[in-house]
Amino acid sequence: EAGVAQSPRYKIIEKRQSVAFWCNPISGHATLYWYQQILGQGPKLLIQFQNNGVVDDSQLPKDRFSAERLKGVDSTLKIQPAKLEDSAVYLCASSSASGGYEQYFGPGTRLTVT
Amino acid sequence: SQKIEQNSEALNIQEGKTATLTCNYTNYSPAYLQWYRQDPGRGPVFLLLIRENEKEKRKERLKVTFDTTLKQSLFHITASQPADSATYLCAGPDRGSTLGRLYFGRGTQLTVWP
Numbered sequence: 585e586a587g588v589a590q591s592p593r594y595k596i597i598e599k600r601q602s603v604a605f606w607c608n609p610i611s612g613h614a615t616l617y618w619y620q621q622i623l624g625q626g627p628k629l630l631i632q633f634q635n636n637g638v639v640d641d642s643q644l645p646k647d648r649f650s651a652e653r654l655k656g657v658d659s660t661l662k663i664q665p666a667k668l669e670d671s672a673v674y675l676c677a678s679s680s681a682s683g684g685y686e687q688y689f690g691p692g693t694r695l696t697v698t
Numbered sequence: 699s700q701k702i703e704q705n706s707e708a709l710n711i712q713e714g715k716t717a718t719l720t721c722n723y724t725n726y727s728p729a730y731l732q733w734y735r736q737d738p739g740r741g742p743v744f745l746l747l748i749r750e751n752e753k754e755k756r757k758e759r760l761k762v763t764f765d766t767t768l769k770q771s772l773f774h775i776t777a778s779q780p781a782d783s784a785t786y787l788c789a790g791p792d793r794g795s796t797l798g799r800l801y802f803g804r805g806t807q808l809t810v811w812p
Contacts, residue, residue, distance in 0.1 A: 588741070624707075625804050625805075626702075626704075626787055626802030626803050626804050626805055627742065629799055629800065640799055677741070686732065686744035686747065687742075687744065690741050691740055691741050692739075692740075
């Protein structure tokens, strides 16, 4: 079975610019997660979707970050405008059910904001 | 606030020895804990899940324990090999949520030398 796909793998932008990341989860996985992982830290959940609905976005900086999951499959995460502290790896994960199930992660997108 | 803590940033051991990694949780009682492996430039990969009513769980050379008295989980790799070198992440769910939100520790970087 194909894994979680993410693109791009790397992105360098200047502060105040915008950027978008794309994720395609494992086929059939209803739950999709976006995490931010700053160097030397563990992943931090930004937003969680169940099918195409948001179930948890309490940690998403909504003044600059947005995410959508059209048709309950692919998802995009956008940052506008970017700040220096947004430099991190953005990981997408999916799981077959919410609560108590393993999450499958994509390779991540490494964002550098200069 | 609920916390998952991995206080050892790095662990260096000789090939063939047993590696023991520690995960502590504070300010709550997770229903289960998960352990993930993360290699450089890649997303985390699920290894094991242990529930609060399970004392110990094994998978090949891996063993995980859950001690609710000490509020701690230990992750053991027996007969360690250089290929086991990676960062190992501990994660626990938000007890107050049925949504599957995970809190991750910062990880312990394991290096196994020949």
